Amino acid sequence: MTTASIDLPAPEAAPPRRAQRRVLPGFHLALGYTVFYMSLIVLIPLAALILKTLSMSWADFWNAVTTPRVLASFRLSFGAAFLAALVNAFMGLLVAWVLVRYSFPGKKVVDALVDLPFALPTAVAGIALTAILAGNGWIGQFFEPFGIQLAFNPTGVVIALIFVGLPFVVRTVQPVLQEAEKELEEAAQCLGATRWQIFWRVIFPTILPALLTGFAMAFARGVGEFGSVIFIAGNIPMVSEIAPLVIIGRLEAFDYLGATAVASVMLLFSFIMLLAINSLQAWQRRRAGDSA
Amino acid sequence: MNGRRALQRGESPWLRWCLIGLALGFMLLFLVLPLLAVFTEALRMGVGAYFDALRDPYAMAAIRLTLLVAAITVPLSLVFGVAAAWAVAKFEFWGKSFLTTLIDLPFSVSPVVAGLIYVLVFGAQGWFGPWLDERGIQIIFAVPGIVLATLFITFPFIARELIPLMQAQGTEEEQAALVLGASGLQTFWRVTLPNIKWGLIYGVILTNARAMGEFGAVSVVSGHIRGLTNTMPLHVEVLYNEFQSVAAFAVASLLALLALVTLVIKTVAEWRIEREMQTLAELAPERPSSPPVYTPRTHAS
Numbered sequence: 001m002t003t004a005s006i007d008l009p010a011p012e013a014a015p016p017r018r019a020q021r022r023v024l025p026g027f028h029l030a031l032g033y034t035v036f037y038m039s040l041i042v043l044i045p046l047a048a049l050i051l052k053t054l055s056m057s058w059a060d061f062w063n064a065v066t067t068p069r070v071l072a073s074f075r076l077s078f079g080a081a082f083l084a085a086l087v088n089a090f091m092g093l094l095v096a097w098v099l100v101r102y103s104f105p106g107k108k109v110v111d112a113l114v115d116l117p118f119a120l121p122t123a124v125a126g127i128a129l130t131a132i133l134a135g136n137g138w139i140g141q142f143f144e145p146f147g148i149q150l151a152f153n154p155t156g157v158v159i160a161l162i163f164v165g166l167p168f169v170v171r172t173v174q175p176v177l178q179e180a181e182k183e184l185e186e187a188a189q190c191l192g193a194t195r196w197q198i199f200w201r202v203i204f205p206t207i208l209p210a211l212l213t214g215f216a217m218a219f220a221r222g223v224g225e226f227g228s229v230i231f232i233a234g235n236i237p238m239v240s241e242i243a244p245l246v247i248i249g250r251l252e253a254f255d256y257l258g259a260t261a262v263a264s265v266m267l268l269f270s271f272i273m274l275l276a277i278n279s280l281q282a283w284q285r286r287r288a289g290d291s292a
Numbered sequence: 293m294n295g296r297r298a299l300q301r302g303e304s305p306w307l308r309w310c311l312i313g314l315a316l317g318f319m320l321l322f323l324v325l326p327l328l329a330v331f332t333e334a335l336r337m338g339v340g341a342y343f344d345a346l347r348d349p350y351a352m353a354a355i356r357l358t359l360l361v362a363a364i365t366v367p368l369s370l371v372f373g374v375a376a377a378w379a380v381a382k383f384e385f386w387g388k389s390f391l392t393t394l395i396d397l398p399f400s401v402s403p404v405v406a407g408l409i410y411v412l413v414f415g416a417q418g419w420f421g422p423w424l425d426e427r428g429i430q431i432i433f434a435v436p437g438i439v440l441a442t443l444f445i446t447f448p449f450i451a452r453e454l455i456p457l458m459q460a461q462g463t464e465e466e467q468a469a470l471v472l473g474a475s476g477l478q479t480f481w482r483v484t485l486p487n488i489k490w491g492l493i494y495g496v497i498l499t500n501a502r503a504m505g506e507f508g509a510v511s512v513v514s515g516h517i518r519g520l521t522n523t524m525p526l527h528v529e530v531l532y533n534e535f536q537s538v539a540a541f542a543v544a545s546l547l548a549l550l551a552l553v554t555l556v557i558k559t560v561a562e563w564r565i566e567r568e569m570q571t572l573a574e575l576a577p578e579r580p581s582s583p584p585v586y587t588p589r590t591h592a593s
Contacts, residue, residue, distance in 0.1 A: 024466050025476030030379040034391070037372045041443050042398060045409035048419060052412055091318050098315040102308055110316065112559045116323050118498070119551035119558070121505025123525040124544040127532050128326035131333055131541075138325060163322050195303055224402025227507035227525070231532065244404035248512060251408065256417055263405045270400040277400075278393055 046267070053264040056257055064261035069237055070246055074265070076154060077243040081222030084161030089215045091162075092169025093207070099170070100177040114170050117163055122227025129160055130232045152234030157242065160228045165218030172214035173207055179288070180206050209284035213277060220273035224266060330548045333541035345542035353519040354527035354543065357435070361523060362503040365442045369499050373450025374492075378484075380451075381458035382466070392455070398447045406444045407512025410437055433515030438523065441509040446502050450495035457491040458484075460569060490568065494561035501554040505547055 053061065064070070098104075099111050117125065133140045133150040140150050150156060180203060188198045226244040233240045241249075243266060250259035303311075335342055345351060379385075380392055398406065412418050414431040424431060431437045465487070469479040485492075507525040514521045522530060524543055531540035 024382050024463055024470070024479075026378060026480075027383050027385075030375040031383075031385070034372065034376040034379050037375075038394060038447075041440070041447055042394070045413050045444070046397075046401075048412040049405070049409045091315075094311060095315045095319065098312050102312055104312050108559075110319060112555050113319065113323055115555055115558065116327065116551065119501050119554040120327070121501075121507060121525050121544075121547045121551070123507040123528050124330060124505070124547045124551075125326060127528065127540060127544060128329045128333075128548075131329045131537075132325055138329065139321070159322075163326065166322065220400050224400070224405065225508075226402065226404050226511075231529075244402050244508065247404050247408060251411065251512065256412070256415075259408060260412065263402075263408050266402050266405055270397075270402070270405075274393065274397060274400045 049260060049263060049267060052257070052260045056261065060257070061261050064258045065265055069241070070243075070262055072238045073241050073243040073246045076157065076240065077223050080154060080157040080242075081161055081165075081219050081225070084158050084165055084222050085215050085219035087158075087162050088165045088169045088218045089211060092166055092214060092218075093173055093211060095166070096170045096173040096177055100174060114167050116167075117165075118167050122164070122225070123231070125163055126160065126228040126231035129163060129228065130156070133159060133232065151232050152236075153240050154233075156232035156234065157229050157240060160232050161218075161222040161225060164225050164228050165222055168217040168221065169211065169214035172210045172217065176207050176210040176284070176288070177203075206287070209280055209287050213280040213284060216273060216277050216280060220270065220277070223269060327548060330541055330545050333537060334545040336541075337538045341538055342542050342545075345536075345539035346546070348539065350519050350522070351527060351539070351543055354522050354524045355546070357438075357520075357522065358504050358524040360435070361438055361442055362500055364439050365446055365503045366496060366500050368443060369446045369450055369503075370492075370496060372447070373454055373495060373499075376451040377454035377458050377488075381455050382463050395448050395451050398444055401444075403445060403506065403508025404512055407441050407509040410440050410444075410513055414440075432513050433517070434521060437513035438510050438521065441513045442503050442506055445506045445509050446499045449499045449502065450492070453491050453495035453498070454488055457488055457565065461487055461572065487568075490561045490564040494558055494565070497554050497557045497561070501550060504550060 056064070095114065099107065099114075130137075130151055132138045133156060135141065135144045135149070135151075137151075143150055150159065184202050185198050188202050193201070224244065226242070229242055230245060233242060233245075235241050235245060243262060247259045247262050247266075250256075250262065334345075376391075376395060380388060380395075411432055413420060414424060414437065415421050416425065416432070418432075431440070465483050466479050469483045470476075474482065504523075505525055506523075507529070510523055511526060511529070514523070514526055516522060516526060516530065518527075518530065524547055528540050528544045528547070531537075531543065
């Protein structure tokens with residue numbers, strides 16, 4: 001259990017000016033339990049993945065993650081997630097804008113519904129989207145006569161990821177839009193700016209950090225997404241097989257090292273996105289601090 | 293809302309209704325239709341077939357297992373969430389922001405990777421595999437593995453919900469209680485807990501939804517043994533792949549109902565939290581000049 005120690009020093013090392021805060025009890029217990037539980041559930045198992053990867057030689061690792069099938073799955077997972085996040089950045093901004101700036105009947109229900117993709121289990125979303133988009137489905141039937149297939153190909157993957165990622169953008173942009181100072185817009189209006197100029201020069205810079213944060217979250221989630229995608233993807237190797245499914249395929253073939261190698265690439269991506277999102281949020285907080 | 297009229301003048305009514313129509317149309321296509329599809333498909337063969345599908349022994353076993361997993365994971369996540377929020381929100385210590393980042397980590401890890409790491413620790417070829425095997429303990433492809441994977445997935449929800457709320461509330465009330473002679477536990481039960489009640493409910497209901505609905509991580513560790521290690525989402529997959537569409541959507545409809553109930557409770561809780569934060573901002577002018585804006589971060593990865 002030596003891996004249980006993360007880099008937290010003894011609590012006594014806190015700056016003395018905060019000493020009065022220690023009036024509250026339970027600090028050692030709470031922090032101790034937090035670190036213990038986190039090590040048990042998150043850190044040690046993740047360390048197992050990293051150590052397993054490090055036990056491979058570089059050549060083995062490289063061969064495992066650069067087979068054509070793996071590369072195709074990475075291209076699909078990253079490409080589809082990026083496209084879906086891009087669509088969500090536009091549509092999410094539009095939904096957030098409409099919810100914050102306009103009033104219309106049923107607005108509260110619409111607002112609550114935005115979170116549906118968070119609450120609906122991914123497998124349920126997956127089979128529901130497949131039922132709608134398949135050739136005989138509610139929406140698919142309108143595209144079938146033109147020879148356009150919405151399900152069982154990369155298009156289906158993108159659509160599923162749009163569903164999954166929408167709330168990330170709406171829920172990060174919405175509060176910022178709500179807090180945006182309307183005085184600035186009015187000033188711009190008084191100075192003769194058109195509505196379009198006001199949006200691009202005044203509103204857009206204010207919400208840009210939040211929009212990028214939402215985009216990054218939707219992208220990160222999309223790359224790792226599994227449940228909502230596998231039903232609609234068709235899972236054809238080299239065409240519509242996502243990276244998480246490659247991991248499962250290798251596990252089922254008892255190729256633990258191969259699965260670990262692909263998983264470690266995805267984990268590395270998770271770390272990078274986590275850092276990116278953190279710095280985007282710091283930027284957003286600074287932006288908010290400036291305008292306050 | 294003083295600037296509202298000027299802004300409403302901003303866009304022409306025509307453009308305004310176009311934007312509203314576009315947004316609502318998008319949401320109808322992407323959110324409402326899938327939801328309707330679940331219930332339509334489930335009831336395609338009538339109410340009788342619907343309830344028959346739910347009364348199937350395997351479906352019942354899956355429902356029982358899902359309830360069991362949620363009953364174990366939600367309290368464990370709750371204890372962790374409260375402990376982590378207490379440490380992070382009420383105290384200053386070195387490495388705090390690093391710890392907060394680590395709490396977020398499970399959000400950005402793919403569910404399949406989350407399942408895999410437990411296979412690497414407890415699986416037959418894993419670290420403890422041989423040791424567990426000698427003692428006849430099975431974790432992977434059994435219920436304990438499902439519980440562990442679900443614990444990983446639900447790990448950040450409650451802490452992420454409570455930390456901003458408890459940070460905004462500060463420590464004055466707890467300090468007052470302690471000065472007046474309350475014990476630490478009394479202070480927590482009588483002062484802190486009532487203050488964070490709605491945030492806690494919100495976190496628990498989201499954790500529960502994730503625990504019952506998790507698919508990817510559980511799919512890796514479950515082994516898909518019908519009647520034994522199939523949770524509801526996994527059972528939906530099995531039925532769907534066997535072309536038992538009505539039965540699959542019937543089980544799925546229970547999960548969709550759970551999602552709807554979750555959304556309702558979440559909306560109520562959010563509304564209550566917002567109101568409490570407003571009172572807080574009005575009551576305490578001596579707190580930091582700009583009252584912290586409460587933004588639910590539960591889902592932020």
